[in-house]
Amino acid sequence: MYIGLDLGTSGLKALLIDEAQSVIAEATAPLAVSRPHPGWSEQSPADWLAAASAAMDGLAAAASLSGVKGIGLSGQMHGATLLDASQNVLRPCMLWNDTRSHKEAATLDAAPAWRDVSGNIVFPGFTAPKVMWVRNNEPEIFEKIAMVLLPKDYLRLWLTGEAVSEMSDSAGTSWLDTGKRDWSDPLLAACDLSRETMPRLVEGSEVSGELRKELAERWGLPDGVVVAGGGGDNAASAVGVGVVNAGEAFVSLGTSGVLFAASDAYQPDPATAVHTFCHALPDTWHQMGVILAATDALNWYAGLVGSDAASLTNELGALRSPGRAMFLPYLGGERTPHNDAGIRGSMTGLEHATDRAAGTAAVLEGVTHAVRDSYDALASTGTRFDRLIAVGGGSRSDYWLQAIATSLDMPVQVPVAGDFGGAFGAARLAMMAATGAGAEIAVIPEISKVVEPVKDLTSAFAEAHARYRDTYQALRGLS
Structure with missing residues (x-):
């Protein structure tokens, strides 16, 4: 044991x-x-x-x-x-x-x-x-x-x-x-x-x-x-979810958000604000984009409208095309790719038709656009994305996962229910140390479902992401 x-x-x-x-x-x-x-x-x-x-x-x-x-x-x-x-x-x-x-x-x-x-x-x-x-x-x-x-x-x-x-x-x-x-x-x-x-x-x-x-x-x-x-x-969570080989990645939707990709080569690019760290296994590294507010942003909005996060996401139904309302989730600054501790969040494009559900969708889309920012930054360093696994509390929202899959135009895999976090990864590392086993024991857990992109909405999400980047530049000028 x-x-x-x-x-x-x-x-x-x-x-x-x-x-x-x-x-x-x-x-x-x-x-x-x-x-x-x-x-x-x-x-x-x-x-x-x-x-x-x-x-x-x-x-x-x-x-x-x-x-x-x-x-x-x-x-x-x-x-x-x-x-x-x-x-x-x-x-x-x-x-x-x-x-x-x-x-x-x-x-x-x-x-x-x-x-x-x-x-x-x-x-x-x-x-x-x-x-x-x-x-x-x-x-x-x-x-x-x-x-x-x-x-x-x-x-x-x-x-x-x-x-x-x-x-x-x-x-x-x-x-x-x-x-x-x-x-x-x-x-x-x-x-x-x-x-x-x-x-x-x-x-x-x-x-x-x-x-x-x-x-x-x-x-x-x-x-x-x-x-x-x-x-x-x-890195321990990556070992827990089996992301240890080049091309494997996970997106974590916790209080903060992380896009983590394993790599078999050292390929830093500090200007992108991508974190380039050693992995927990020999001769491997990882690239990581960090979003400071993921479910934290949704919980903030839930408190603002007097509801809870699960109720808000359950109201949304099928994935919709991004609306005029746009949320930038920089409630406490941002890491990747901006390295901007002073920037703060914003909700723009509000109109008479903006209701609670539209606000919820905007918050989920805002974090999704931030994930896309990290994806673009990691990809610019040469990082491969052959497989993307979703973990964290936010991964319980099918709407959110479909938004991410559509924005990145790649499937998102969801593991079976279980604990594949840092403690599990640490236990796997203990097994390796005690037995001499290698990365082969850090297998990817059984996948319960695959969330596919909505092809009819990929261009709409790409256009919304471009507006998101423009809005950040405008907001930066005010901060």
């Missing part, structure tokens, strides 16, 4: 699978976010350990863990967990959606070496600018930094006593030479850091350490349980 631990922003999930990769048990523990100032988003690493303890206690209460061979880790990316020489936490962890370091990010990104070596824009959410913010604003803390860890890797330190990270998560720090899959000494030196302040690197499917004996005894695990490198949340 194998355990996957997924350290999310709002909670930690523990999942137990057997040798056939069937889910045996699961447990969750909630987490809260602190926002003491505008643009700040923090968590206490001690809360992660408490959540992991609670989730593992719940897993042990639900099933015997005596046959567990490995544990895999997945987690929220980019967080700056700063430790002193005694491995004490120096300050609350600044999370992926903390934007206070936007000035530091712009300063780093202005030096060409950062994009050239890391393969990415230095976004404010990434780890390096956060540490630079600490240097500039909390110098007494910066002077004590002996180790910088990502959130899931702090969990690993507690589980194993080892300071280790892996390639997919580390690629989101801005310090990784993403093509060489190693820390960049010049980029670290530019931040007054060194290789000694960074964790050791392994691949996601490799062993990073063994579970500490006292924790194994507490939860009834045997001696020698290995802990795999694991992956950042999206």
